Structures are given as structure tokens and as C-alpha cells.
Amino acid sequence: MGSYKYEIFTSVIEEQIKNRILRKGQRLPSVREIKNAYHLSTSSVQSGFDHLVMKGLVESHPRSGYFVANTLDIHSSPSKANLPPVVRDAVFAKNIMLTSARNKPSEVSSFNATAPGDLLIPQKLILRTMQEVIREKGAVLLRYYPSNGLPELREQISQQMAVHGCLFNPDELIITDGALQALTIALSAVTQPGDIVAVESPCVFSILEAIANLGLKTIEIPVHYENGFDMDYFKNVCLSNDIRAVVLTPNFNNPTGTVMSDDAKKEVLEIATRFQVPIIENDMYGDLYFGDKRPQCIKSFDRSGLVMTYSSFSKTLAPGIRLGWLNTGRFYSRSEKARFVLGRSVSPIYQELMLKLLQGNSYERHLRSFRKKLNKQAVELLGALRRHFPEDSYFHNPQGGYSIWGKLPEGIDMQVFFDYCDQNRILFTPGDTFSLTDEYRHHFRIIFADRITAESLVLLENAGTQAKELLS
Numbered sequence: 415m416g417s418y419k420y421e422i423f424t425s426v427i428e429e430q431i432k433n434r435i436l437r438k439g440q441r442l443p444s445v446r447e448i449k450n451a452y453h454l455s456t457s458s459v460q461s462g463f464d465h466l467v468m469k470g471l472v473e474s475h476p477r478s479g480y481f482v483a484n485t486l487d488i489h490s491s492p493s494k495a496n497l498p499p500v501v502r503d504a505v506f507a508k509n510i511m512l513t514s515a516r517n518k519p520s521e522v523s524s525f526n527a528t529a530p531g532d533l534l535i536p537q538k539l540i541l542r543t544m545q546e547v548i549r550e551k552g553a554v555l556l557r558y559y560p561s562n563g564l565p566e567l568r569e570q571i572s573q574q575m576a577v578h579g580c581l582f583n584p585d586e587l588i589i590t591d592g593a594l595q596a597l598t599i600a601l602s603a604v605t606q607p608g609d610i611v612a613v614e615s616p617c618v619f620s621i622l623e624a625i626a627n628l629g630l631k632t633i634e635i636p637v638h639y640e641n642g643f644d645m646d647y648f649k650n651v652c653l654s655n656d657i658r659a660v661v662l663t664p665n666f667n668n669p670t671g672t673v674m675s676d677d678a679k680k681e682v683l684e685i686a687t688r689f690q691v692p693i694i695e696n697d698m699y700g701d702l703y704f705g706d707k708r709p710q711c712i713k714s715f716d717r718s719g720l721v722m723t724y725s726s727f728s729k730t731l732a733p734g735i736r737l738g739w740l741n742t743g744r745f746y747s748r749s750e751k752a753r754f755v756l757g758r759s760v761s762p763i764y765q766e767l768m769l770k771l772l773q774g775n776s777y778e779r780h781l782r783s784f785r786k787k788l789n790k791q792a793v794e795l796l797g798a799l800r801r802h803f804p805e806d807s808y809f810h811n812p813q814g815g816y817s818i819w820g821k822l823p824e825g826i827d828m829q830v831f832f833d834y835c836d837q838n839r840i841l842f843t844p845g846d847t848f849s850l851t852d853e854y855r856h857h858f859r860i861i862f863a864d865r866i867t868a869e870s871l872v873l874l875e876n877a878g879t880q881a882k883e884l885l886s
Contacts, residue, residue, distance in 0.1 A: 420462025423452050431471055431482055442472065442480040525841050531864030534787055535732045536780045540767070543776070547766045555766065559759040562750060563589025563739070567765050570772040571739055578700075580714045580723075588740045588753050589760050593698050596724035596740035597624050599756070601659065603722070603748040604692045605630055609658040612651060612691075614643060616819075616848030616857070618668045621661055621696075633657070634849060637667060639810060642674050645681055652689040659692045665709045666699035666815025669848055669859035673813055679712045687720060692745065695723040699815035701730055701781055704789040709814075719744030727768060729816070730781060737764040785814075791862040792818065798871055799860070802878030804885050818860040821845075826884045828855055834880045840873050 430436040443451070448459045463480050466472035473483045548555065562568075565584070572584040590596040605611065607629030613621060615634030625632050633651055636644045643662065651657060662682065664674040674682070686693050695712050703709060713723040722745060726738030737760060742749040771777040792812055799809045799820065806823040822828065832844055845857025 418461070418465075419454060419458045420465065422454070423448050423459070424462045424466055427466060428469075428471060436482050438482055438484050440482045441478075442482065444479055525843075525860045525862075525864070525870075530729070530732065530784070533865045534784065534863060536784075537732075539771075539776055539780060540732060540735070543770050544763065544767050547763060547770060551762075551766055555762045557762070559762045559765060561754050561759050563587070563760060564765045564769060567769045567772070568739075570769060574772060575711075578708045578710070578714075580711045582713065582723075582741050586719075586742050586746055588742060588746075588749055589765060590724075590726075590738040590740055590753065591757065591760055592728060592736045593696070593724055593726035593738040594620055594624060595756060596726070596738045597621065597661070597694065597696070598628070599740055599749050599752045600692075600694045600722045600724060600742070600745075601625065601628055601630065601661075602752040603742065603745040604694075605658045610655055612648065612657050612660040614662060614667060615851075616669055616845065616854050617661075618663075619847050622850065625661075630658075632850060634851065635660075637670055637672060639670075639672070639808075642672050642678055643682060645678070645685065648682065649685050652685065652691060657689065657691045659694055660686060661694045661696065662712065663696040663699070664712055665697060666702060666812065666817070668699065668815065669817045669843070669845075670819040671810050671812035671815055671817045673709055674712075676710055676715075679710065680715050683712055683715055683721065687718065690720070692743075693721045695721055697723050697725045698729050700725065702785060702788060702816070703814040704785060704792070705813060713741060713743075716743070722749075730784065731777075735764055735767070736761065737768055788814075788816070788862065791866050794866055794871075795860065795862045795874075798874050799878070802875045804878075804882050807881070816861050816863045818862065819857065820860060821857045822881055823885055824856060826856070826881055831877075831881055831884055832858075835877055838873060838876065840877045842877075 427436065427442065436442070445456060445459045445463070448454065448462070449456055452459075454462075463472060463474070466480075467474055470485070471483055473481050475481055567589060568584040568587040571587060572582060575582065588596075588599065590599065601611065601624065605628065608631070610631045610633055611625050612633045612635055613625070614637045616637065617634065622632065633655065635648045635651065638644060643664075648660070660682075662674075664679055664682075666673060683693065685691075693712055693716075697711050697713075700708060700711065711721075711723055713721045720743060722741060722743050724738060724740040727735050728738070740749065740753075796809055796811060796818060799807070799818065803809075803820075804823055804826075808821045810819045812818055822831070828844070832842070834840075835842055842858040842860055845854030845859070846852055848854055848857075848859070
């Protein structure tokens with residue numbers, strides 16, 4: 415049987431649909447584009463599209479063109495069907511969804527993702543500065559940068575921290591691909607697989623996962639609403655175990671939102687010094703304070719280099735800015751080696767972007783505005799929670815950061831409550847993701863870094879009503 419001229423392009427489209435290169439609903443090239451690309455007549459191209467429509471592969475939308483059919487039942491090719499399934503850790507996959515999943519742009523606000531929402535990101539500032547960097551640096555941005563980061567950037571970060579009383583040598587600083595890499599480097603520098611690491615409890619899932627991924631063991635130290643980090647518990651743990659490091663978030667802990675007092679910071683440093691336990695200090699939320707003064711870092715009181723402090727700009731600017739830093743203290747040599755094997759250098763454009771922002775006053779201006787917006791949202795959200803949830807519920811009043819830590823009365827079936835929230839797209843993070851125990855099964859974390867709308871407040875009220883009904 416003879417072939418048709420149009421098969422020269424219809425066969426290509428059919429193959430791309432079969433291999434899922436072209437997806438359901440995707441727009442196809444116009445008749446004119448096909449005509450020019452394959453040197454066919456208009457009638458031949460039209461006949462080809464009619465052929466694809468008859469086969470059920472393509473749909474014609476008047477005045478819009480041709481699209482891959484939405485009703486298409488695409489079967490995988492035999493070679494694809496024989497591929498082994500991708501095996502995921504079920505607990506890890508669930509925790510990633512609970513702590514990181516974001517709403518679609520058309521949906522209401524997210525209460526579970528610890529990242530600034532689109533309305534709080536200084537998009538114009540970032541994009542304008544990035545364009546300036548590209549014009550000024552050009553092809554230099556395509557080369558390797560120093561493995562430990564730009565010296566000028568390290569100097570700027572050191573100066574920024576010095577303003578708040580935290581003095582350290584910029585030569586101790588390592589620029590990283592975000593905070594989680596900084597934590598991994600710090601842990602690698604002071605531990606070996608099988609060592610024991612102390613953490614706050616509750617503790618953010620990513621820290622627990624980083625510790626486990628390095629083959630380390632975890633001991634959880636309780637954090638109390640009244641007194642914060644339990645010093646006596648920590649001291650007893652150090653007496654009875656060979657603790658190789660302690661990971662702390664003293665300023666606006668995630669998820670509790672608590673802040674350690676200066677006296678508490680000095681005390682935990684004293685205990686760590688006595689037992690020679692390196693402190694790995696997470697200061698990612700330190701700049702997001704609601705009061706008049708930034709809280710001090712533990713590093714501010716350290717004179718022996720036992721404290722390693724890390725932070726990043728993804729929480730203060732935008733989640734896509736994967737740029738962090740680690741002050742290594744006395745552990746620079748091993749940290750430098752650990753950093754190198756994780757990648758030759760950090761993204762040049764992000765380093766130049768942050769350098770330019772820090773050299774001027776635009777970053778500080780943004781922080782002042784950002785803190786005001788976060789504070790306003792925290793007050794609004796906390797008020798709604800206290801109005802709509804059962805009277806015996808507890809919600810911690812944050813003085814900075816992103817998090818409100820809540821606890822519902824013991825009489826509530828939390829699985830039923832979280833199922834209701836999940837079905838209605840009320841994205842809280844259940845408390846049991848913040849511990850290896852079931853101590854926090856009646857708790858949940860709420861993030862106020864995304865937009866709060868009238869619709870999201872209605873959903874919050876509905877969740878509170880559900881909690882009251884479950885309690886009664």
C-alpha cells in the first residue's frame with residue numbers, strides 16, 4: 415500500500431506521543447510551521463492533521479490549533495514496561511510530603527512549608543540584582559569559583575554577624591550549597607559513623623535525616639516551653655554517653671519557635687566545654703526576630719572554637735537561593751575536606767548576587783520589611799488559632815522565625831483530625847515528624863511564611879471546629 419506525503423511529519427508526532435515526549439493537552443506546531451519545516455503543501459499538512467484526529471491522537475481546537483488529545487490512553491512501550499520499579503523509603507517519602515509539599519499557585523496558603531511564599535519574596539530586588547551581576551561578570555560566572563567561597567563574600571558575612579556581636583575570622587568560613595549541606599559538613603568534621611549526636615526534641619525532620627544518613631545515632635534532649643533546652647537532661651546524657659556533637663537551634667527553634675536566653679546559651683556552652691562536645695548551631699532564623707534586637711548566637715560567647723555556626727539565605731530571601739555558610743571554629747581542616755568532596759564550588763551567580771546585596775543596604779531594608787510582614791501574619795494566625803480551637807489547646811507565641819507549635823487536648827483522635835485536614839488541603843505538619851518517638855502525636859506545626867487569605871482563615875476555622883467536635 416502506498417504512503418502519503420503527510421506521513422513524513424505524522425509519523426514523528428505519533429512516535430513522540432507514544433514515547434511521552436508530547437504530553438496530553440500539549441499544543442502541536444501550527445499548519446504553517448509544519449508546512450515550512452517539511453516543505454509540504456497546506457492541503458497535505460491539513461490531511462495529516464485530519465489523519466491524527468481520526469486516530470484519536472490529536473484534537474482540533476477552533477482558532478487555537480491542534481493539541482495532543484486529553485482522552486488519550488498512552489501505553490508504555492515494551493522497553494519501558496520492563497524497567498524495574500523505583501523503590502522509595504515510605505517513611506521518608508511521607509515526611510518529605512508533610513514538611514516540603516507546596517500548594518499550586520491557584521490554591522490557598524500553605525501552613526507546612528518553611529520557605530517564604532511568593533508574595534513575601536523580594537522578586538524585583540533579586541531579579542534586578544541578578545541581571546546586574548550577569549552584565550558585570552559575564553562569562554566569569556561560568557567558571558569554577560574558590561572551593562570555600564568568594565573571599566569578599568566571606569568577609570561581608572563576617573561583618574554582618576559582627577554588627578550583632580558575633581565575631582569570627584572570615585578565614586574560618588566556608589560557603590555552602592544551603593544550610594543542609596553546611597550541617598552535613600559540620601557533622602562529617604566531628605563525627606564518625608556509629609557516633610552519638612544529641613539534638614533538641616522536637617527537632618526538624620531534615621536534621622534527623624542528615625544525622626541518620628551519616629550513620630550516626632541520635633539522643634533527643636527535651637525542649638520545654640517554660641525553660642527551653644533541658645540543661646540537666648543534657649548534662650546527664652553527657653555523663654552517661656560519649657556524645658560527639660550536639661545540634662541546636664537556639665534562636666527561634668523549628669518547630670517550637672522558642673529562643674534560648676543568653677544565660678541558657680552560656681550554660682549549654684559551659685556544659686559542652688566541660689565534656690568537649692562540639693556545638694553545631696543552626697542560626698537560619700536569627701535574622702527573623704520581631705523585637706528590637708537580634709538575639710545573640712552561642713558563637714558570640716565561644717572563645718575556644720568549640721562552636722560551629724551555620725545559616726543560609728533561603729529563609730530570608732527565597733528558597734531557590736541555595737547559598738549558605740558554615741563557621742567551622744577549630745574544625746576548619748576536616749570541614750574544608752568534607753566540603754570539597756561535595757562539589758567543586760557553590761553557584762557563582764548566587765555568590766555574586768549575595769555579595770552585591772550585602773555590600774549595599776538593600777538586604778537590610780528587605781529584612782526590616784520582611785520581619786514586619788512575618789510578625790503581622792504570626793499575630794493574625796495565632797489569634798485565629800486561639801479563637802477557633804478547643805480551649806485546652808496550646809499555641810506557642812513566637813517572637814521570630816516561621817513557626818507556631820500547637821498541641822491539642824489528649825481526648826482528640828489525631829489521626830482522624832489529620833485525615834480531615836489532609837482531605838481539605840489544610841496543610842499542617844504532624845508533630846510525630848519532629849521526633850523518632852511518639853511524644854508529639856498531639857502536636858502540629860503551623861508556618862506563617864506564606865500568604866494568609868480570607869479563604870485560608872475559613873479553612874483554619876473549619877479545622878478548629880473539627881477538633882472541637884472530635885473532643886466532644
